[in-house]
């Protein structure tokens with residue numbers, strides 16, 4: 091801790107977003123960066139607490155007091171070394187993580203948490219600039235071939251950790267480029283895709299093989315897969331969207347959030363999509379059903395596409411502005427959050443359940459909703475229909491109500507993969523000829539990048555432990 095009084099003397103300073111009128115005219119990142127002097131001062135605010143709750147709250151258990159101290163002292167190599175011990179993609183989490191750590195920071199008790207997420211991305215970017223993140227292939231290979239299916243943050247983490255340990259890793263990806271939801275879900279205005287390309291180039295230089303445009307189960311059969319690899323790790327994500335089963339669902343103009351966001355990400359990448367395949371909000375009254383982060387990304391995208399109006403509808407009640415008594419620090423605050431996209435001009439409606447989609451000439455013209463009254467019964471929120479009906483006019487409806495579990499497609503069926511009671515994959519099935527492992531959203535259900543990374547790290551450990559046991563069957567665990 092460079093300056094023990096910094097947390098008293100230096101206020102929290104965020105870099106903030108670009109002005110609304112400027113940022114909605116493009117798809118570039120909305121967040122700005124602080125200059126180096128300010129960044130070092132922000133890092134110095136970390137109090138090096140005896141019990142660092144931030145470390146407890148971060149799923150990868152990042153060592154913030156240590157790397158922030160090294161950052162403050164401009165010991166870049168040391169700082170990035172500590173950060174990368176627990177985080178395989180700090181330039182990504184530093185941009186998109188909801189910063190679970192900051193909510194548990196001791197300074198957050200008074201609303202002035204250390205800017206850990208921003209410090210993280212600043213450190214990662216500086217390390218890239220200084221050439222401190224460079225290819226470091228393993229010195230030896232062990233000859234064990236592992237197939238990783240899916241190139242999202244979980245798959246990339248498994249691949250990175252195993253590759254560094256000497257395994258021969260091939261990552262299969264059905265999309266034309268690797269990255270999973272980092273590339274095709276999260277909009278460019280939150281995460282520019284050059285960040286993913288840079289990381290992928292590093293992983294390739296370190297020896298990971300990427301086979302993109304290859305859907306395992308279709309372009310490569312399960313039998314071929316099992317013949318060619320000693321272990322398989324499924325990091326296929328949780329892509330089965332929650333649907334809206336109401337009259338009018340068949341009307342034209344209703345899209346799943348992922349179809350909408352993926353297309354805009356492809357357009358930004360130079361794809362030529364026009365005519366009836368193009369999903370555009372231009373000039374339309376857009377209603378996004380689902381008040382979460384995916385919905386918010388659709389709001390920002392529709393605003394950039396020049397929608398006439400954007401309304402976001404949520405079935406749950408509006409959260410309180412401040413923590414309630416039953417939701418104390420250091421737990422995640424269930425309070426109202428406003429994203430950069432929502433700030434850009436969207437109306438938010440709460441406690442509304444969609445009961446019917448209205449149409450004209452086969453196309454969407456609006457939706458009918460009923461207001462809910464939520465009751466707290468012994469800590470469980472129970473909805474009650476009030477009978478009050480609300481109608482909204484709409485030309486386009488985006489369904490952003492979340493995802494249920496991985497798609498139970500021919501790959502998972504062909505592998506006879508086992509699921510838990512929620513339809514997610516079990517994280518290991520080793521009692522088979524070619525052992526099967528899994529990580530990320532496919533095992534957790536829809537979650538966060540940082541949790542996918544932590545889960546990928548665990549899967550890599552499980553795989554390594556499996557082969558270590560196999561090589562030394564007499565050794566005790």
Ligand SMILES: Cc1cc2nc3c(=O)[nH]c(=O)nc-3n(C[C@H](O)[C@H](O)[C@H](O)COP(=O)(O)OP(=O)(O)OC[C@H]3O[C@@H](n4cnc5c(N)ncnc54)[C@H](O)[C@@H]3O)c2cc1C
Nearest residue numbers: 240242243244264270271306326327530531537538539542
């Ligand atoms: C719109 C949106 C915005 C989000 N924003 C944030 C955010 O701001 N911050 C945050 O922390 N989290 C965010 N999340 C959540 C986060 O993106 C996910 O939790 C994370 O990407 C999960 O990683 P994963 O590797 O498990 O799966 P994914 O990222 O879903 O990757 C799975 C990959 O597997 C591939 N695949 C599937 N089947 C096959 C097959 N048979 N053969 C080959 N490839 C296959 C898929 O094509 C995909 O590329 C967001 C999610 C969405 C949908």
Ligand code: SF4
Nearest residue numbers: 148183187190191207
């Ligand atoms: S990954 Fe997220 S929770 Fe962990 S230190 Fe970074 S910002 Fe905080």
